[in-house]
Amino acid sequence: MDENQELEEQFAFLLKDLQENNIQEFRERFLEMHIYEQGQFYQSLTDEERLVVYTYLSPKELADMFDVIEEDNENMKDYLAEMRPSYAAEMLSEMYTDNAVDLLNTLDKKQIAKYLSLMDAEDASEIKDLLHYEDDTAGSIMTTEYVSIVANQTVRSAMYVLKHEADVAETIYYIYVVNQENQLLGVISLRDLIVNEDDTMISDLMSERVISVHVGDDQEDVAQTFRDYDFLALPVTDYDDHLLGIVTVDDIIDVIDDEAASDYSGLAGVNIEEVSENPLKAASRRLPWLITLLFLGMSTATLISHYESLVSEASILAVFISLITGTAGNAGTQSLAVAVRRLALADEKDNNFARLIFSEVLTGLVTGLVTGITIFIIVGFWQGNFILGFVIGMAMLCAITVANLAGSLIPMLMDKLGFDPAVASGPFITTLSDLTSVLIYFSIASMFMSYFLA
Amino acid sequence: MDENQELEEQFAFLLKDLQENNIQEFRERFLEMHIYEQGQFYQSLTDEERLVVYTYLSPKELADMFDVIEEDNENMKDYLAEMRPSYAAEMLSEMYTDNAVDLLNTLDKKQIAKYLSLMDAEDASEIKDLLHYEDDTAGSIMTTEYVSIVANQTVRSAMYVLKHEADVAETIYYIYVVNQENQLLGVISLRDLIVNEDDTMISDLMSERVISVHVGDDQEDVAQTFRDYDFLALPVTDYDDHLLGIVTVDDIIDVIDDEAASDYSGLAGVNIEEVSENPLKAASRRLPWLITLLFLGMSTATLISHYESLVSEASILAVFISLITGTAGNAGTQSLAVAVRRLALADEKDNNFARLIFSEVLTGLVTGLVTGITIFIIVGFWQGNFILGFVIGMAMLCAITVANLAGSLIPMLMDKLGFDPAVASGPFITTLSDLTSVLIYFSIASMFMSYFLA
Numbered sequence: 091m092d093e094n095q096e097l098e099e100q101f102a103f104l105l106k107d108l109q110e111n112n113i114q115e116f117r118e119r120f121l122e123m124h125i126y127e128q129g130q131f132y133q134s135l136t137d138e139e140r141l142v143v144y145t146y147l148s149p150k151e152l153a154d155m156f157d158v159i160e161e162d163n164e165n166m167k168d169y170l171a172e173m174r175p176s177y178a179a180e181m182l183s184e185m186y187t188d189n190a191v192d193l194l195n196t197l198d199k200k201q202i203a204k205y206l207s208l209m210d211a212e213d214a215s216e217i218k219d220l221l222h223y224e225d226d227t228a229g230s231i232m233t234t235e236y237v238s239i240v241a242n243q244t245v246r247s248a249m250y251v252l253k254h255e256a257d258v259a260e261t262i263y264y265i266y267v268v269n270q271e272n273q274l275l276g277v278i279s280l281r282d283l284i285v286n287e288d289d290t291m292i293s294d295l296m297s298e299r300v301i302s303v304h305v306g307d308d309q310e311d312v313a314q315t316f317r318d319y320d321f322l323a324l325p326v327t328d329y330d331d332h333l334l335g336i337v338t339v340d341d342i343i344d345v346i347d348d349e350a351a352s353d354y355s356g357l358a359g360v361n362i363e364e365v366s367e368n369p370l371k372a373a374s375r376r377l378p379w380l381i382t383l384l385f386l387g388m389s390t391a392t393l394i395s396h397y398e399s400l401v402s403e404a405s406i407l408a409v410f411i412s413l414i415t416g417t418a419g420n421a422g423t424q425s426l427a428v429a430v431r432r433l434a435l436a437d438e439k440d441n442n443f444a445r446l447i448f449s450e451v452l453t454g455l456v457t458g459l460v461t462g463i464t465i466f467i468i469v470g471f472w473q474g475n476f477i478l479g480f481v482i483g484m485a486m487l488c489a490i491t492v493a494n495l496a497g498s499l500i501p502m503l504m505d506k507l508g509f510d511p512a513v514a515s516g517p518f519i520t521t522l523s524d525l526t527s528v529l530i531y532f533s534i535a536s537m538f539m540s541y542f543l544a
Numbered sequence: 545m546d547e548n549q550e551l552e553e554q555f556a557f558l559l560k561d562l563q564e565n566n567i568q569e570f571r572e573r574f575l576e577m578h579i580y581e582q583g584q585f586y587q588s589l590t591d592e593e594r595l596v597v598y599t600y601l602s603p604k605e606l607a608d609m610f611d612v613i614e615e616d617n618e619n620m621k622d623y624l625a626e627m628r629p630s631y632a633a634e635m636l637s638e639m640y641t642d643n644a645v646d647l648l649n650t651l652d653k654k655q656i657a658k659y660l661s662l663m664d665a666e667d668a669s670e671i672k673d674l675l676h677y678e679d680d681t682a683g684s685i686m687t688t689e690y691v692s693i694v695a696n697q698t699v700r701s702a703m704y705v706l707k708h709e710a711d712v713a714e715t716i717y718y719i720y721v722v723n724q725e726n727q728l729l730g731v732i733s734l735r736d737l738i739v740n741e742d743d744t745m746i747s748d749l750m751s752e753r754v755i756s757v758h759v760g761d762d763q764e765d766v767a768q769t770f771r772d773y774d775f776l777a778l779p780v781t782d783y784d785d786h787l788l789g790i791v792t793v794d795d796i797i798d799v800i801d802d803e804a805a806s807d808y809s810g811l812a813g814v815n816i817e818e819v820s821e822n823p824l825k826a827a828s829r830r831l832p833w834l835i836t837l838l839f840l841g842m843s844t845a846t847l848i849s850h851y852e853s854l855v856s857e858a859s860i861l862a863v864f865i866s867l868i869t870g871t872a873g874n875a876g877t878q879s880l881a882v883a884v885r886r887l888a889l890a891d892e893k894d895n896n897f898a899r900l901i902f903s904e905v906l907t908g909l910v911t912g913l914v915t916g917i918t919i920f921i922i923v924g925f926w927q928g929n930f931i932l933g934f935v936i937g938m939a940m941l942c943a944i945t946v947a948n949l950a951g952s953l954i955p956m957l958m959d960k961l962g963f964d965p966a967v968a969s970g971p972f973i974t975t976l977s978d979l980t981s982v983l984i985y986f987s988i989a990s991m992f993m994s995y996f997l998a
Binding site: 122123124126158249252253256257262263280281284285299301316317318319320322339340342343346347350351353354355357358359360362368369370372373376377379380381383384387388390391394395398399401402405406407408409410411412413415416417419420421423424426427428431449450452453455456457460461464465468516517520521524528 | 576577578580612703706707710711716717734735738739753755770771772773774776793794796797800801804805807808809811812813814816822823824826827830831833834835837838841842844845848849852853855856859860861862863864865866867869870871873874875877878880881882885903904906907909910911914915918919922970971974975978982
């Protein structure tokens, strides 16, 4: 709490410096703060105040701060637009390449070209290279600011290289060893450099079994490698082992957050990454799913209307519609969540399609049996009619089993077909399960109609 | 792919070494592998083979490998139990303290005491200290293997300290500056040490605005600080600024994974962290929720049974029960997911309870209006009865609005009461919304009964 107060006090001082044109005081106070806090302050300013900031800070100083502002911040575009183009271009080239690319990717092609034309050729070409990688691949999240050395040198000379590249490299804690063709031969950690004698040869120290990822690898697989090995950075190579860049752990945290949000969104049938407080906007994002599912729900209604004569004969049947569809829907949602999780965790080879489905159907049978017997007893006593209880219990058993089948089969099919299994949303499964549950329920009911009405 | 083959080949060689008692070859090959791969190999062995491993490797060598095996691995207990107690105790004291504590926490008190009594006093007391911290706090995930120095020395002497502590410290990339009472005064990164001259004083280099967390802070808040500042480690202090330990980014990735899994589990109404392929076990974990919700669903059935006479008069009403409950349930799930997300993201001060609820109800009104009008038109034409269409549309509008209210109000109330809002599960909201939807539907229907039957 008092840390927050201290920070707010700093912000107040900074604002005063800005308004009173105390450029020197402002710079000292501002540059002393952590870059994340610099970003917080910068984002709290008005348009006019930010224009002053661009005259107080160098493009390099602004770049350090821009490196930590979330790239999905909606205002980033506007910030860029309000700077002088040459200032913005210089700032972009001072940012870590991966962050600059993320930022440029939010602009249209014409603007990107404008900024690239204002940079020096080398920076522009590095950025251009990264702009081409597909979304969600290792290439799209890597940066080119790594430290590489050749093997044929001592710890002392490697430390010398490090000292001089430390300022621009995104991490100096791993040093990659390459040959003349820039092919990755080994890796050595700064920790190894520190604990070993200055005269030791790098070739004797380096680990030759480098864990690396390919530039086209899915970012989720890259995240899994980070989890397994507890690395702080991983080298990215092409398919002939040429070192292209590195992925750092802070980018991986973003990947993990994004994937979790997308799984969660799938289950909920709403994109939670765009949490807006504007009810109209929020509604417009939720309606497409709701209306689509409304039409799917209409087929359930149509199905029930076929059984309307059954209901008018035995209105008691209407009493249990929502109980059966609801319970089956709950079971289907559980099944869906487990299937999506299992697909995310399992290695390729472990994905024995048939076995997983079989196990899920069996789970459905067991839960269905327990739930069915429970409701059989309740309805039997409540309505004093054990045949009706049997119909409801039987329908429950079948509906739950089918819901479990649908909840596991659909995400697995999507996975097989190359889609993200998480887009098989929870609401979709429950609405689909409404349809099958109603069909099962009325089929069984019509078979036993004459008995329980007696 | 060929990386995997290479690894499998290594595993085959290792197994052969083990079976043929080639201890020297085994040790060379084994220790050359990355510790994660060592763990993979170790876990693939039979009980007998593992017993041989314990004679080939020192407790320290085994400890390095145990540091990366997931602490939630069910077999860890058995591994410990099969080692000689003194070997196990030595291994535990060689592990990073946080990992040793995680492992010990899976054992019962008597066993913990046994291992602690076999360790040397200092190691035992460090572990004992950490065992006391509450789950899910910074204290429970921190480790005590950090590097600290006093300010009054040069870069050269700090590097000397670092060299000698590098072997035991979990990270050497941040060095914490403390006073005689071990109170945190500043921090300096290894990067700063490397780029500065050997004679520079630490006091001139260190950053005095240290970002730290308190030992009792929630681990989610710690994770958020990592996200904001892109740190690799954070110091943990007591409330008088004494440095107690550090949290490293690899532990934070576990925290982020756990929290995502628990949010997802909440929405699905099933614990996805225990994905089992045994259908009986899986069923036993899903049934408690299903049966609980079955009883809640029974109240919906009871409610409908009060309207049974209405249904027997107008069996067409039964046709739309599942459409209305299903659509309202879908809307409620969306609302729940957004509310849980918003609560996770928002700062304390931003959580204006009334405003968030109001905005969610408004979103419900808008989505309800659009959905209601759609279904009014569909039912009107389909059944040739626009009064019936009006009843269904009106019920839809009200049911969706109420579902949105419930979906946002319930997690927010839970948050206010100090519970994790994510435990308000999706299935609970849909089942609750079934009840309110049916009540709304039949109330409106009974009001307009005489009109649409005409």
